[in-house]
Amino acid sequence: MGSSINQLTMEFPSKAVNIGFARTAVAMFAAQLDFTLDELDEIKIAVSEAVSNSVIHGYKGTEGMITIICAVGEGALEVQIKDEGVGIDDIEKAFEPAFTTAPKERMGLGLVFVKEYMDELIIDSVSGRGTSLIMKKSPCHNKVEV
Amino acid sequence: MDINLKRVGRALIVALEGELDLATAPRVKDTVDQVLARDAKLHHLVWDLAKVEFIDSSGLGMLLGRYNKISARAGSVVLMRPAVLVRRMLVMAGMGRIMQFVDSEEQALAKIGGDTDGQLH
Numbered sequence: 001m002g003s004s005i006n007q008l009t010m011e012f013p014s015k016a017v018n019i020g021f022a023r024t025a026v027a028m029f030a031a032q033l034d035f036t037l038d039e040l041d042e043i044k045i046a047v048s049e050a051v052s053n054s055v056i057h058g059y060k061g062t063e064g065m066i067t068i069i070c071a072v073g074e075g076a077l078e079v080q081i082k083d084e085g086v087g088i089d090d091i092e093k094a095f096e097p098a099f100t101t102a103p104k105e106r107m108g109l110g111l112v113f114v115k116e117y118m119d120e121l122i123i124d125s126v127s128g129r130g131t132s133l134i135m136k137k138s139p140c141h142n143k144v145e146v
Numbered sequence: 147m148d149i150n151l152k153r154v155g156r157a158l159i160v161a162l163e164g165e166l167d168l169a170t171a172p173r174v175k176d177t178v179d180q181v182l183a184r185d186a187k188l189h190h191l192v193w194d195l196a197k198v199e200f201i202d203s204s205g206l207g208m209l210l211g212r213y214n215k216i217s218a219r220a221g222s223v224v225l226m227r228p229a230v231l232v233r234r235m236l237v238m239a240g241m242g243r244i245m246q247f248v249d250s251e252e253q254a255l256a257k258i259g260g261d262t263d264g265q266l267h
């Protein structure tokens with residue numbers, strides 16, 4: 001975010017136990033904007049899904065580092081979640097509900113929830129080199145109906 | 147994540163407390179699967195979700211996996227008292243089409259057809 005007024009960077013190993021910390025920290029950072037409690041819960045879900053994707057799909061059970069950069073500015077929150085895992089071969093397919101490359105009991109809804117709960121989602125992925133996911137959200141009262 | 151189990155006749159009631167995600171769902175899965183594997187007479191599953199504060203697709207996938215196991219026993223799965231956010235996620239994932247929502251244990255047991263052998267354990 002070019003004109004951010006506040007920023008937070010976190011880096012942690014791709015352990016499932018860190019997912020709860022990541023979503024709570026991002027929601028606490030986001031609370032400096034006028035998000036409702038429901039919107040903060042939606043941000044938590046989006047972060048949880050994105051970080052889970054890095055753990056499950058990016059690193060496939062091996063350990064690597066996940067970086068989260070949050071910024072607020074111009075009444076909006078931007079969250080970037082990066083890994084250096086295997087990357088996504090087919091980003092378009094990854095957005096399809098019920099599509100998953102993970103074995104058993106995955107619903108393939110992770111990115112569907114991120115899209116549903118955030119205003120904007122940009123995915124940049126290079127096969128074998130990792131994935132960067134940028135998501136943005138503004139408090140609902142800042143949004144102008146057109 | 148706290149897991150409390152109770153058997154009522156042929157139903158297993160699983161009360162969860164905490165956040166259901168990739169870190170916690172595997173323990174719930176293992177605990178419930180062990181009980182189901184030990185007792186082939188258990189045909190129904192009631193999830194008491196009143197104290198679940200958060201769920202994401204990892205938690206939803208775990209619930210779906212247990213639904214598939216109970217369906218193989220021709221039983222029913224009931225979702226009891228989910229909070230607003232959790233209920234919203236369950237509905238978005240389509241759980242409402244295959245599991246029933248109820249507000250109390252009495253309603254849950256009624257939904258599974260009173261199939262409890264009249265026993266409380």
